[in-house]
Amino acid sequence: MDVLSEVVRSVRIGSAGARVIRQSGAWGLRFPAFAGSGFHIVTHGTCWLITEHADPVALSPGDVVLTLTGAAHGLAATPSALADLPPVVMGPFPPAPGPYDVEFVCGAYRLAHGRVPQYFRALPDPITVTPDHDGHPGLPALIDLLRADVSGPGLGAGATLPALLDLVLVHALRQWHHATGRPETDDPAVAIVLREIHDDPGRPWTVGRLSEIAGLTRAAFTKRFTRAVGQPPMGYVISSRLQRGAQLLRQTDAPLAAIARQVGYSTEFAFSSAFRREYGVPPSRFRRLPFSPELGDGTSG
Incomplete structure (x- = not known):
């Protein structure tokens, strides 16, 4: 087993969760820091990734935001300051009905005990990954599977969700390593x-x-x-x-x-x-x- 796959699997001891979120108009959400690892995937529309110490980053459909150590961040319709965004409300709620401007899928492993693996703590947080449909066709396919899996209740969700979270994290990190030319370790x-x-x-x-x-x-x-x-x-x-x-x-x-x-x-x-x-x-x-x-x-x- 390669190092990256094993490290990703190590965070599976946390609680696995995933949500579809839809927004319209002048919206913004702040995701507070948490103990764990997760991601957002833009599946429709555009938005901006907001962090405390870096310029806003424009996101388009297919883009993935990895928060490997649970760093505080935000998503918004327009560039803004992280502190100005309202905190996201937590809970098992379905996505808002009706028309929407943007949709994204959130997935995370939340750790009640222990720490995020050192491998993740040595990487930037957050990381953005733009889809490479030719070089890495597996990631878009996984995104489609995950969106379908979390869009409604279904048999076997308890078994499929952790597996899909694992695969999305592994494939997104592999693509990031390939795009940046950064190996699993520089040594x-x-x-x-x-x-x-x-x-x-x-x-x-x-x-x-x-x-x-x-x-x-x-x-x-x-x-x-x-x-x-x-x-x-x-x-x-x-x-x-x-x-x-x-x-x-x-x-x-x-x-x-x-x-x-x-x-x-x-x-x-x-x-x-x-x-x-x-x-x-x-x-x-x-x-x-x-x-x-x-x-x-x-x-x-």
Whole structure:
């Protein structure tokens, strides 16, 4: 599995939600910062992406706005200041009926516990992606599927929505990497190590073993890895193990001791202690937490 796909899947421990929002006239919405990762996709009309520290960005049909770390931002009919936009109202409401000037689909994983992966925190936020129908035909097709999936209730939505969110995030990020010429990491030696860690986070990794894979001395590897990823090698290994553990807690009924062994902890107690430090709750409670997705209803009141 490639690094990007695995990192995107790591945010699936959050609550998955998606909405269709429609607006007309002189409208504007402010999306407050949140813990998680998400996106907006313009499916009809035009609008502007508003952020606090950058110029407004014009958006057209097919454009995708990625908010990988949940940074505050806004969407509006015309350029404006972020602080002047009314906050979006949260709740499970259908899109406004009748004619509309603009429509966009919002999707997000909201994290009640834990943090967005370091990989995402090292990238700009937000990111805009313009569709490339020739080079990346899969993304427009996924957008059509997602819009259809969230436009009305249907059987299997609980299973299809996370899969579609995963795919949209992966394909949009791949297209952004291709368009910007930016690889998954600017350091090929680090990229090799990241793939090894994500393929098997439970392996008994050491800095020495990772540096051998990179073909570097321990000191050179640690310096380059920390510069490229934003945290030391073993800190990243621990985060990857706990993210995989959180996925298994959410997606399987495996006993806690089995999950602990699978992600590299010799005992259930050691895993539970590390998990609680990272996510703020013990694994058993994390597994019982309900999903409660909320996305904006597209109104400004």
